[in-house]
Amino acid sequence: MRAAVYHGPRDVRVEDVPEPELDGPDDAIVRVTHTAVCGSDLWFYRGESDRDPGSTVGHEPMGIVEAVGEDVRSVAPGDRVFAPFKISCGSCEFCRTGLHTSCVESDGWGGDNGGAQGEKVRCPNADGTLVRVPDRYADDEDALRSLLPLTDVMGTGHHAIVSAGVDAGDTCVVVGDGAVGLCAVLAAHRRGASQIVAVGHHEDRLALAEEFGATDVVAERGEAAIDRVRELTGGGASHVAECVGAASSMEAAVEVCRPGGTVGYVGVPHGLDGGLDLFSFFGDNVTLRGGVAPVRAYAEELMADVLQGTLDPAPVFTKTVDLEHIEDGYRAMDEREAIKVLVEV
Template sequence: MRAATYHGPGDIRVESVPDPELESSKGAIVRVTHTAICGSDLWFYRGESDRDVPSRVGHEPMGIVEEVGEDVVSVEQGDRASAPFLVSCGRCEFCRKGLHTSCVNGDGWGGENGGAQSEYVRCPEADGTLVRVPDRHADDEETLRSLLPLTDVMGTGHHAAVNAGVEAGATCAVVGDGAVGLCGVLAARRLGAERIIALGHHEDRLAIAEEFGATDVVTARGEEAIEEVRELTGGGVNHVLEAVGASSAMETAAGIARPGGTVGYVGVPHGMGDGLDLGPFFSDNVTLSGGVAPVRAYAEELMADVLQGTLDPSPVFTKTVDLDGVPEGYRAMDERDAIKVLVKP
């Protein structure tokens, strides 16, 4: 098959690799019809994180089930299914708690599983991972575009909102205007927030934030942004969604949280330097809650809203490429010419 492969910073190639093979009675082979490039993929693309060279890339697959193991009960050959960014078994202690990202039988999509930016992937734990798309929606391209973000960014934004304690009538703020931050705005609106302040630096992205439900936007940085949010709210907000992971973003989140408030963080930590200063959290009794999002735990709940037409995160896709266009997709996201790239192998 053909797959996007990492060969070093700035070097993504589409090349022939061995097809993934079914090796477990619990597994499945999926022909990828839709996938995406994630903001986290840019870390290795920019040389900011280590990765094996060469290695297959991508972690947001959706497609048609081609083959299933004899013990699989949740999907059949020919079904349309999506999958979260990590494989989970669905039966261990942590999966039963809704912490699928801590699954003791967990796995990723790279290596012999194929890499999701490819023609096929192998899912070693089909029942605990794959989310079947109902037949009546399985060939509706508009619906599929709306479902694909549930594999990562929409579920991650929702995790931030849940951990921040967003509820009906709440005032909250979202730090970050990438795809996760934008989905955080959408999630906060879905949970009933009355006022949503989006903090970011890009007009096109903040326009989508407003489309998703942001009532205010703040484009300032650092202390200026903190002061602006405090002025807008009379002292800060009780619910902050942090969707960047940099120390500057976490400092902003702490600065705009009201005493006794909560920061729901899902930005993967990077560029923290000497570490996070917990002083502001300690002094104002601000709760820090979150982590890597167990998006599989939210899949059916969010899918139900997409299928009934009340949730549509698809505007985060601002560029579409085929498999040969994946290297261009990385370039576009790296240079901020695209928010998130949809890939249709």
């Protein structure tokens, strides 16, 4: 089968690789029809994180179940499914409390399971991991395009907002105008926040933030951005979603957070070689809550809204490529030409 394979920085090629096969009674084989390139894929693409050359890549699979092991009960061959970026059992202590990313059997895509940027993946713990799309929408391309972000960025943006404690009527700030930040704006709007201040550096993305429900956008940088947010929020917001993971954005997040407030963070921490300066959090009792998003926990809830038509993250896909041309997708994201790239397989 064909799959994207990492060979080194800025060198992802589509090649023939062995097909994954059922290996246990809880496995499913999914024929991937849609997948995506993630902002976090750029870390290995840019050589900023390690990845073994020869690795299959991608972690946002959507497709059709092709085969299942004998113990799989929740999906059957022919079902339309998608899956989060992490594999989880669905039944351990952590899965049951909605923290699927800390599943005791946690696993990921790539390796023997195959990367999601390929024609097929093996999904261990299929009952716990795969989310079945109702048959009615199984071939509805618009619905599928709107559901695909639930594999990662929409669930992650939602986790930032949940972690920041945003509720109806609240004022919140979203730091970051990437796909996750934009999805956080959607999530804040969905939860009924009254004021949503989106902070970013790109006019086109901030325009999309406004479409998604941002009441204010801030394109200034550095101290000017912080001053502007404080002005807009009367001194800072009690709920701040940090959707980048860089040292500068984390610093901005705490600086626009009102004393006693909460920074919800979901960006993979990077560029924090010096670690996080805790003093700014400590002095004003700003809570830091969040982490790697348990997007599986949110899948049904968000899917219901997507299928109702009240939630639509599809506009984050500003470019579509087919699998054979996925490197063009990486390039477009690397050069910030695209917010997020959908890959048709």
